[in-house]
Amino acid sequence: MTKTTTDEKAGRLRSAKAVAHRLKRRHADYSSHAHHARAPDAATGEEEAQVDCGWGRLLFAQTFKEPARLIAALREEAPEHRDIAIYVGDPHVVLATAPQELFLDPSHTFRLELPTYRGSRKQPRGFFVRRLSSEVDARAVNRIYASRGMVPVRPDFFWSNRDNRSITYLVAEDENTGEVIGTVTGIDHRRAFDDPEQGSSLWCLAVDPQARHAGIGEALVRRLAEHFKARGASFMDLSVLHDNEQAIGLYEKLHFRRIPAFTVKRKNSINERLYAAPLEEYDVLNPYARLIVDEARRRGVNVEITDAEGGFFRLSQGGRSVHCRESLSELTSGVAMSICDDKAVTRRVVERAGLLVPAQMTAADDDAALSAFLEEHGRVVVKPARGEQGRAVAVGLDGLDAVKQAISDARDVCDRVLIEACFEGEDLRLVVIDFRLVAAAVRRPPHVMGDGRKTIRSLIEAQSRRRSAATGGESTIPIDGETERCLKLSDLALDDVLEKGRDVVVRKAANLHTGGSIHDVTEIVHPRLVEAAITAARAINIPVVGIDFMVRSPTEPDYVFIEANERPGLANHEPQPTAEKFLDLLFPLSGHRAASLALGKL
Template identity: 80%
Template sequence: MANDKTSERLQKVRSAKALAHRLKRKRYEFMRPETQNSGDQPSGEQSAVLDCGWGRLIFAQTFDDTTRLVSALREEAPDHRDIAIYVSDPHVLLAEAPQEIFLDPSHTFRLDLPTYRSGRRQPRGFCVRRLASEADARAVNRIYSARNMVQVRPDFFWSNRDSRSTTYLVAEDETTGEILGTVTGIDHVRAFGDPEQGSSLWCLAVDPQARHPGIGEALVRRLGEHFKARGAAFMDLSVLHDNSQAIGLYEKLGFRRIPAFSVKRKNSINERLFARPTEAYDALNPYARLIVDEARRRGVHVEITDAEGGFFRLSNGGRSVHCRESLSELTSGVAMSICDDKAVTRRVVERADIIVPEQMTATDDDDALQAFLDKHARVVVKPARGEQGRAVAVGLDSLEDVRKAIAAAREVCDRVLIESCFEGEDLRLVVIDFKLVAAAVRRPPHVIGDGRHSVRDLIETLSRRRAAATGGESTIPIDAETERCLQLSGLKLDDVLEDGREVVVRKAANLHTGGSIHDVTEIVHPRLVEAAIRAARAIDIPVVGIDLMVKNPTQPDYVFIEANERPGLANHDPQPTAERFLDLLFPLSGRRAALNSLGKM
């Protein structure tokens, strides 16, 4: 009798579980949104898939078998990144298609929203709001590109701005109106009727050149508050296992790690996640890596000959070209020699009717120096040969400062040049195959006070952020030139900078000394483009960075500064600098050649 009662109780438990499972499935089906074009799921389907523009989120818990889930992953569109999330048995799924899919090496973190408390600290200098215009969408794509993320058609953002399931937030600079960061949120209940009342965070990205601290934290907090107000039970996110900085932020905000897994397809976008590159590749700097990545995408063979120096050999179709970053065998030794000596460069381009500043060679004759200074009021001192902005001093207005700058420049090169100072902005124009590819304004580093930290602390913090954003290529040296620039503002390194005060800490806008780059390709004045191309032809160099000082990139006034035979092609997002470089070296490779062969160009 006892055994009969036990069997009866077990049967009731099984029946209850089966009923709960059926009700759960029914709830998915009943609460299914109606249209996929609006970012939601069509009705009547059991398997939830959400188009996010950069790819699709495939909610694995709504699929009844692994075969259907793998089939969904196989429907991934070209140049997109689909993600199957909440995979309960990843080992079983991987066994279904081991050559096509892989387990994403990311951790899943969860924020329990009912117990989450909003932060007391308010954003300084920026605000967080919803994406509100097509200009916002373009700015988000610019940040995605800078962070090597898959971009989204701007019209997709715009057409989905009122989606019930997707929320786009941006951080906006209160002074300039520039978009500094972005995050996307998915409401699981509105996306597919999630019985767990969940939500998730995706595509958190901050402009690598943003100077305000706390942008990422503010975006995460605002999204969490948004979903908590909607009654969501939790907000999940996925983060690469070795991204210790991001994990530290999430743990600080109260996220906890949960045992949830994601699976992706083996495609070129995900390659670094499932096929670790060679050790030599890791040693390449960002400028070399950008070109190597583009070559590999095209099927061009890459041989890294000296990683630390940025040397590699590219081969395709019987053609082989040795490169050092953007400097290739196509650039002649004569062209290199012209660019190497700034005085020679100036003479060559001046003969091509390029406007150049007045210049003299530094001397120990104080009378000659003072006469040049009296004539121009402010001058620039720089070594005749050198790169990366080393020992360049800008805006000097006293004989004592000129002497000090000459002494510093002579440590780089025995011959030192003094030029008249043209007030304005530093414009870099990248010319490849005598065509403009990118134009960007380079701005000197500056810090913003918070009333608590010294100028030195603020510079060191900004320098760490710049280094992290550029793979260690951009840092702000604290030296005599930095101290001189601070003295112009009446400051010393250990002074506490008052809240909201903005101070330029170096006059030179070179990226390697902490400068930032801002794309102006779409608005640059045609006369400036013409001058850059004419200078490139005068030097007869196929790849070059032409530096001009301009009043404004939209105006025709300029003065030529120098030509760089090895311009950094990174940091010019969203312009296709690496693509055009590979087009020059291997015209029959890549998408443009394919479209041309099909008669579509």
Template identity: 80%
Template sequence: MTKENGKGAARSDKALAHRLKRMRAESLQPFQGSAPGDAASQEAASVDCGWGRLIFAQTFSEAEDLLDALRQEGAERRDIALYVRDPHVLLAAAPQEVFLDPSHTFRLDLSTYRSSRRQSGGYFVRRLSSEADARAVNRIYTARGMVQVRPDFFWSNRDNRAITYFVAEDDASGEIIGTVTGIDHGRAFDDPEHGSSLWCLAVDPQARHPGIGEMLVRRLAEHFSARGAAYMDLSVLHDNDQAIALYEKLGFRRVPVFAVKRKNPINEKLFARPLEAYDELNPYARLIVDEAHRRGVHVEITDAEGGFFRLSHGGRSVHCRESLSELTSGVAMSICDDKAVTRRVVERAGLMVPEQMTATGDTDAIKAFLEKHRRVVVKPARGEQGRGVAVGLETIDDVERAVSVAREVCDRVLIEACFDGEDLRLVVIDFKLVAAAVRRPPRIVGDGTKKIRSLIASQSRRRAAATGGESKIPIDAETERCLAASGLTLDSVPDEGQEVVVRKAANLHTGGSIHDVTGVVHHRLVEAAVAAARAIDIPVVGIDFMVRSPSEPDYVFIEANERPGLANHEPQPTAERFIDLLFPLSGHRAAAQALGKL
């Protein structure tokens, strides 16, 4: 090579580098037709949303600057760089660090948006106004698998002009049942396009009212419209068909806007190859698999349909079926399997148990038992997920019919005295309480026009969608019996706002709802649950009590479940404590303990 050729090559290299730099800068321009110089005239902008930062990529003039901003992502946080034009150029600069978010961006033109005349029934939408609201929002985030936000962050940002938080509150209970966050781009960085965006739309999976998500979106759209925003954008995973259908119904249209995120443990399922058969796991198995994967525990799914998987770490391997592992002995499992045996074991340990008899052909004995207790519960001696259970029976005819139904599940049927109160589930792992929750029977709320049959079907669809198909309300003889006790039928039309209990059993698989009470559960109830776990000698168990109130000491023992559904108890760290039991030296927690930081 001649000297001149060497200089020419050097000049060519410099020219190529200059072109690449210019291409990267241009790749950061938003699609909306901004002039190439607009980004350079703006200061690099981002908004801390608590769960991470929303980074406005169009305000960064250099790709390296945007990458550096993404590298500053905090621990356990999820930053999002939005409005990245030609993201393939950005990804080429750091393919091991960032990835293209597999989400679509949808836009609502606020100049043509028309509000709905429909009024919300049974709830109302308002601004987030207290730390209690913030804690409730975090509970919903956790139930939906979203990143939590420090409650004090919500409160400290209540006057932030760029961030707006709305919540939906249940009229009757005062519970927060939905939330949405809005970002005003004009107030965030003087956006010349007067944009805004919607984030963190989430509805409590236990909510009974229809249309909560729609009303939250509409309220935010009206809020930004009143502020003079030109549009409202949102990002939604490409396969979230239910959400996309809602947005399109409201007038949102897909636009070519892209987001880039960092490769981190929270985002891993978005960019890494999924475990084989992962999508076939139910929510109870998936929760544990996700926690294990996050902590570097090897996962092998052995039978997805049955919820079986093998976890391996540090030379140890444990086979599990959801929360049931090899650490639970066959003896402990057989004790839990037979409700009569369970009752005898815990009674000898000093727990309060209801009076019980075995259903035989002796009608007189059943009549005498019913006369003594006035109301009874019928359930199969063996069974799960609430199958064959009937609660609050008051007539001999109802008891005999319930016994026939229960015999379809198990030949041996038990009749118990009915204890008035609430159904409390306590999850005990390694003989310590991890979560406590009240389980309530399924109920519907009338709108003054629809029949109970239709309301049950709608509520059942929402429950199924919220639980991955695990919770549905059956329409059967038990449902008809419960309605008849209130003077109703499946064809009755309840008044607007009228609440109707459609089944007496509070089992989640038959449409019941669950409400966390870990922070208020009485210490005597905790002590009794731990005593039951020790009597059975079982490391992971769900203990069921009937209580007058979770904050009072009175209870009667109902049953023990050797395979409690840990996913039902978020935001409590059930999956974390389960993996701690199996692999105590795994994950960040063990490392922090070793360093004396915990």
């Protein structure tokens, strides 16, 4: 009996050793394939390697000999930063050691084999890719990061690292405007920690949601791949969220392939959406509601979504509860809301407060009165007295027939239609919260650039798809009578082929929902415009409002008041802290203010 038991034990031991050996071999094969499990020795690589990227550190987990050391490094994450441990060979072991602090990032790792990579003969149209070269570029990159919900970087960090051979910053620049419209960061692993695998990686690929050119992301990825290939790198890796189908589609098109490599991060407010159970119906919310909900959850303010499709939610903290519809809250009175709802009433209220307003009349079936108004002012704007999102607004009309048609279209939205003198210039939105300017942005109408091959209709449809993708479906360019009228002013029609390089405005109204774009001018807006916007907010007595002016330039004092929006969209004003200021108004003791009070800094 004893002998049999001993034999059985010996047999089990041999079997266990064989299994362990097979698992060890399988793990070695897996690690070799993924290039992430082997810690380099002193002769071939640096131990506990990390690279500061400004938004956080990249920790190369394969250079940490013990999980405890990697966890200790992750615990050194700076406030408001996001550290990432990549190539974690045994994530289950790391997570088991600190399950309350860490989580497995729900991202896939993709790899591009650079020795076999072949570049594209297709050249970018309307933009070019270059290195980041100034602090102006750095600020533009941060603006794009903010627009994509990414962690910003101190602008001086980019500039101070311009000679860092481990980090490569590329930007895409619009050929016509000179604006930075895309960015990508690359890390050279060999120069970062003498990587024996001779690898590299791609991070922070982001395209300006206002950009109207196709292929910006692809051009940035290709340029970075060519850069690392020229340096002799073996591969270029990247990490992408598992449900980012658009990005994954791009990488697969460029022949990236998935590899079994894992990423671990700390549980913090920035990463919360990646590891915490999502709010019920969160995905149904539009971007304007989601922006506020995200900021509330980041601060620890409780969120209850009461009607996702309508954008309604309740925020509560301590004994305080506020019901909101996007940026419209219970703090806005019914009287203030009704003033903003009727454009004619809004005009009278702000005019009495001293603001400059355009000449206006109410549309009636009186051709003589219409003709006289048109003759006096030359060009006019027709809009419904009540309405939103730019529906049935026609701008720059100079003929009686066009005005009458626009009136007919506007009456489908509201029985009462207003006609105003047209002020030539730019459409300026000023967001005022708690009677302070939070953001100022020029809103520009949608336009397309010809390529000598596609019809204007095709160009509009392509641009509309890009605007929709960039704004969560909030911005599209309608193809309707107003679009045709606008094109006719340039002697064009929808089925005409637009010559290469020609830029054409396809709608006069600069509303975001009809394809317009938003460009931040907060730092340069003229003080008189700010003063006028705050005066309008006080006249209406509304705590959160979007004041719309027509201006010759945001840097000049001339303006006319257009309207006040009681529910301004707080998204698309990056890098301005619109959602943060909204939460400061609703819950003054939440967020940074509460921390400052606790530390005696206020």
